[in-house]
Amino acid sequence: MTEEARRTIAADIVFDGESAHRDCAVVTEGEDIVSLILRREIPRGANVVELPKGAWLAPGFIDIQVNGGGDVLFNDEPTPEGIATILHAHRKFGTTSLLPTLITDTDEKMIAAKRAVAEIMPHAPGALGVHFEGPFLSSERLGVHRADLRRAPQPHHVEMLAPPPGGVSLVTLAPEEAPPGFVSELVAAGCKLALGHSMATYAQTREAMSEGLTGFTHLFNAMRPLASREPGPIAAALESPFAYYGLIVDGEHVDPAMLRLALRAGLGHPMLVTDAMPPVGGCAQEFVLQGRTILAQDGRCVTADGTLAGAALDMASAVRNCVALLDLPLERALVFASTNPANFLGLGKRLGRLVAGYRADMTAFDPQSLRVISTWVAGERSAEEW
Structure with missing residues (x-):
């Protein structure tokens, strides 16, 4: 590629996934990052995007x-078009890649979701694969998942849940509901495994971790609570340096005091997740989730009886809440939002950092408000500026 084809994005602060650098620039070619240089080292005549004063990259x-997002629910629209709408809705909040998540549904719907992801991935690098949240869940911790669609794993599910070509398959399950060896089979098939909607004991959780389960879906929510005589999955997650646990930092799902305690005590790797529903990046204030009307009000998504049903949270807000509610440095919150999830998915050598050889997925934002200014996915800048 010629020097003219290179693109340089300069910012007052560039956070590379580990450290913040002042007055630097990221140089890209095509979809890749070439280098991180000082602003004064930018060649004369270079194609430069100068971010606003004070902005971070x-x-x-x-x-x-x-x-979901953009008024689309993935369960209702498991199509390439549905995924494209969700990707676009979340990009304005700094999310450059994601896993469309299908909650407990039929085998037919699960097959359709995986097919849609496989179809869109070659054209939309922001789609990393698929997250199947269910249907192998505890009847005691279903939340808004439909009880009539909950079921036991069958032999054909291993192949059905295997990753789409070139992508990731994340499966959230209750390990105590799975037959012996099922976790190992899914791991051998290439799936990433997370515990969620589970009443697993500490011993059952540790057994699943020994078979390859490394993730915990929305830690604290929809799982056996921490107790003095039965520490359950929460203790197993926090004491393991190999565990990755998703946190919904919206001030609603988990009290900030509990999250601060988990971050102080935990040896593993926190990840910010939104558990986002259709109103994120959309206009509607209510939607239907598998036959139940869900209201989006006061920053919450709830059923008529007040049960939480996903979240009305975006990633920029989650990062901002980490700083405001959890007293975290911005740099650490950014690691939770990018580097840690990339590592969990096995993509840590390609995504989650701004260094040479990584894909040029970047977010520019105001560090005070966390208002997103612009994004780049595989080197392509967002058509819209927010």
């Missing part, structure tokens, strides 16, 4: 749990 946010 950081790795694009990676959200591994997105039920």
Whole structure:
């Protein structure tokens, strides 16, 4: 590629996934990052995007749990077009890649979701694969998942849940509901495994982790609570340096005091997730989730009886809440939003950092408000500026 084909994005602060650098620029060619240089080293005549004064440039946010966005619910529209709408809705909040998430549904719907992801991935690098949240869940911790669609794993599910070509398959399950060896089979098939909607004991959780389960879906929510005589999955997650746990930092799903305690005590790797529903990036204030009307009000998505049903949260707000509610440095919150989820998905050598050889997925934002200014996915800048 010629020097003219290179693109340079300069910012007052560039956070590379580990450290913040002042007065630097990221140089890209095509979809890749070539180098991180000082602003004064930018060649004369270079194709330069100068970000506004005070703006930060950081790795694009990676959200591994997105039920919907832009008034689209993935369960209702498991199509390439539905995924494209969800991607666009979340990009304005700094999310440059995500896993469309299908909550408990039929085998036919699960097959359709995986097919749609496989179809769109070659054309939309922001789609990393698919997240199947269910249907192998505990009857005691279903939340808004439909009880009549909950079922036991069958042999054909291993192949059905295997990753789409070139993509990731994340499966959230209750390990105590799975037959012996099922976790190992899914891991051998290439799936990433997370515990969620589970009443697993500490021993059952540890057994699943020994078979390859490394993730925990929305830690604290929809799982056996931490107790003195039965520490359950929460203790197993926090004491393991190999665990990755999703946190919904909206001030609603988990009290900030509990999250602050988990971050102080935990040895593993926190990840910000939104558990986002259709109103994120959309206009409607209510939607139907598998026959139940859900209201989006006061920053919450709830059923008529007040049960939480996903979240009305975006990733930029989750990062901002980490700073405001959890007293975290911005740099650490950014790691939770990009580097850690990339590593969990096995993509940590390609995504989640701004260094040479990584894909040019970037988010530019105001560090005070976390208002997103612009994004780049595989080197392509968003058509819209927000």
